[in-house]
Every structure is written in C-alpha cells, then in structure tokens.
Amino acid sequence: MMWQDAFRKPDVERGGAAQPLYPVMLESPELRWAFIRKVYSIISFQLLVTLVVAAIVVFVHPVTKFFVATSGGLALYILLILAPFVVLCPLYYYHQSYPVNYILLGIFTIALGFAVGLTCAFTSGKVIFESVILTTAVVVSLTLYTYWAAKRGHDFNFLGPFLFGALFALIIFALIQMFVPLGKIGVMIYGVLATIIFCGYLIYDTDDLIKRYTYDEYIWASIALYLDIINLFLSILTIFRATE
Template identity: 30%
Template sequence: MTQGKLSVNNKPTNSDGQQGNEEKKDNATAPSAPPTYEEATLGERTKAGALSPPMTVPLHPSWAYVDPSTSPNYGSGGYPGDTEMLTTFSWDDKNVRRVFIRKVYSILMLQLFITVGVVALFTFCEPVKGYIQSNPGWYWASYAVFFITYLILACCSGPRRHYPWNLILLGIFTLSMAYLTGMLSSYYNTKSVLLCLMITALVCLSVTIFSFQTKFDFTSCQGVLFVLLMVLFFSGIVLAVMLPFRYVPWLHAIYAVLGAIVFTLFLAFDTQLLMGNRRYAMSPEEYVFGALNIYLDIIYIFSFFLQIFGSSRD
C-alpha cells in the first residue's frame, strides 16, 4: 500500500519532471531566426575564396532614371556613359526631322510652282486677264474657299493629319490662293510683277538660310510677333475705312513696308519651327501645316512687295 501510494504519488513528480525536461528540450530544439544570405553562404564562399558581399540591386536603379533637367533635346549633348545608345537615338531623331523638313519643302515647291504658273497666266494672257477682271464674283468665291479651307486645316487636327484628305484640302487651298494672287497681279505692270517675284525669291531664300544658320531663337519671340501682327491688323482696318473717302499713297506705303517686315519675321519663325532644336518645335506629323504656314508667309511677302514696288497698269 505504501509502495503503491508512493508510486502513485511519485507519478506526478515524474510527469512534472518529464514535462520540465520536455520544455527544456523544446526550448533547446526551437528553431531560431532564419539566417541571412551572408550567414548561409559564408561557409561556401569561404571555401570558394569569394568573400565579397553579394551584389544588391537598388529599388530604382540609376540607369532607369533620367533627370528632366539634364535630358537632351534635338542636337544637344548626351547622357554620360550612354554614348552608343544616345548616338542611335539621336541619329533616329535627326533622321525623322530631316525627312520632315524635306517633305515640307517638297510640298512648298509644288505650291509655289502652281502659284507662279497661275500668276504668269493671269499676267501674260490678255483674254484670261480681261475675263477675271470683268468677273469679280470668281474672286470672292475663291476668297471664301481660301478662308474655309484655311480654318479647316488650321483648327482641325483630324483632316490636317489624315491622308489623303490633308493633301486634297491643301491642294484646294493652294488653287484658291493662287487665283487670288494671280488676280492681284493682273492689275500691275508685267515688269513690276516679275521684279517683285525676283525680290520675293531672294528675300525668302536669304531668310531661310539665315534661320537655319543663326543661333538666335525666333520661336521665343511670339509676343513680339503677335503685337506686330495686331498693329498690322488694325492699320489695315483703318486704311480700309479711309479708302472710300481718300487714298493716301504714303500711308499705304508705310502699311506695305510694315506688312513685309512682319511676314518676313513670321517666315523666320515658321522656318525655325521645322528645325526641332529651338525652344518650340513642330511635330513631324504636321508637315501639311508647316507647308501651309510658310506658303502663306511667302504669298503675303509677295503681295506687300507688289504694293511697294509695283506700278499699276494704265
């Protein structure tokens, strides 16, 4: 009995002892925190003799970030250490811009050839000259077509960029503007028209070459050009109001000189928009709009030169 009691009484003690031992064993065998990469591979790297720390990749690598303040534009410098990639992309950008400029001036040459042909027809052919002067309704019709097509091409990017509607609208615009220019030229002496054509060609060629070579940025002078254009616009309104009452030759001469200067500056402005390495640049998709602007500048310069140097027919 005593032994049984002792044995019974000893069981909890033994069980508690076993539980304590098991807790100690559990504490001894409990897994610790997982080792780091350096600790796990320390032995292998020690055997291999490579004790350098592992290469870490930053969350935002430096090669994936471009500082906007140091990003190059067309024709500027490049990113340091990226010469090969920069050369490729820079060549592609310049090639796109070069194709764009070639396309604009090809369209412009075609427009100018059509206009010169219409001006020559209206100036040298007496029957055609007499017909257009005796039917001014065609002048106002062509002016309406010119105004509508210009608004569509200038204000609507869809028709202006969608082939072939952009070229069709530009062709209609060119024909209407050529008719207006030819009818204006028919009222002047033939020698005066030829002289003004030569002067316009020389001025436009020299301004184009100067705009491509100079370091002066005409695209940053938008405010000055806008002010000059407003002065020209309101001066034209005043002259249109005064014309039915009295014709003032010197006032019209000043207006023509101002108009020639303003649109010569606009020609330099529009030319530098095509280059792509100035403060403002034109998108390569806007080749129709670029040709339209330069064509209008040249036509306006010719018309103002005609008012300055031209002599009317008897």
C-alpha cells in the same frame, strides 16, 4: 551627314558623344530631316502651282476680263478670296487624313494662286519681276540665317507674341486704309511694315520647322511657310507699286 550635325552638339561628360541639340526634339535627326525635306517639297509644289495659276490669270486676258468686267466673275473672285479661309477649317480636321489633306491643300493653293494672279494682272511686268527677285533673295537668306542660328543654339520662339500683335495692328491699319485712304505714302508704309512682319514670321516658322512641329504636322508646317512667302511677295509688290 553635315545637315544632321546641325542638330547635335558634343557632350563632354560622355566623352564627346553626340546628343540632340534641342530637348524638344523627340525623334532622331534623320527623321527630322526627312520631315523638313517633305515640307519643302510640298512648298515647292505649292509655289509652282501658284506660279502657273497666276500666269494664266495674268497672260490669258479673257480670264482677267471675266473676273473684272462681269458680275459672275466678281462673285467668283470674292469666293476665291474667301475660299482659303473656308478650306482651313476642314483642313484642320483632316490634316492627317491622306489623300483628303492633299486635296484640300490643292484647293487652298489654287484659290490663293488666283488671288495673286489678279493682283499681278494690274501690275507692270517690271514690278512683278523685281518683287519676285527680291522675295527669293530674302527667303533664301533668312532661311539660311535661321538654320545657322539654330545650329548655334539660338531660339526664336519669343517672337510669337510680338508678331501676332504686329499682324493684328497691320490688319487694323489695312482696314483704316480701306475707309480712309492715306495715299501712296500710306500704302508704302503699309508695305514696309508688312514686309518686316512677314520676314519675322519666316524666321519664326522656320525655327518651328526645325524644332517644334511633329512629323504628322507637315501640312500645317507647309501652309505656314507658304503663306509667309506669298505674303512677303505681296508686301514687297505693294512697296514697288507705290513707288511707280
């Protein structure tokens, strides 16, 4: 198959016999592609669940009103914001235990879906549509680029320390924004920086998906790429909202 050839290169010394492109890949290309298909299937389901949950929050107005106008709704909103971080702890322990890993992943995804929905509930439909279209274009193009670069032997593992440092700086910037608002310009700068960082993470995590994740780590691979896509969408949404 053409996809499988992306992981092989000719070995002149052996008369052109195909060898694995990356020494770190211990399994066959067939198994690696099965793993990649499994991860993208999980991500597709996560995005579908997120879309459905967010649409319910946005279009069913009593739901939004409950979260915003009642003390119980506000407490539930805070709980939903914290839930993904809390779920990650048992998910780390049970990520290879079926079906517990899928149940925890479902809770994680639904909680983030509510958070995304509540963010979109106070955003115009035009901005949401533009953000979805641009996010889709960026995700597809960067994913294709990473596979193209991987086929030619490029490696993006060096991005890890830089992205971690940039993400830490972004979190500090967000905390400063909470206590010392910098206005629309500050929000736009935050959105642009976040977009660049999560574009980098999308390349980095896709590169890991191709080369470094083991077959049993499909849950972690799915979470990493799913978070990249969601955070990229929210970052682009922040930029468009600041320009309104």
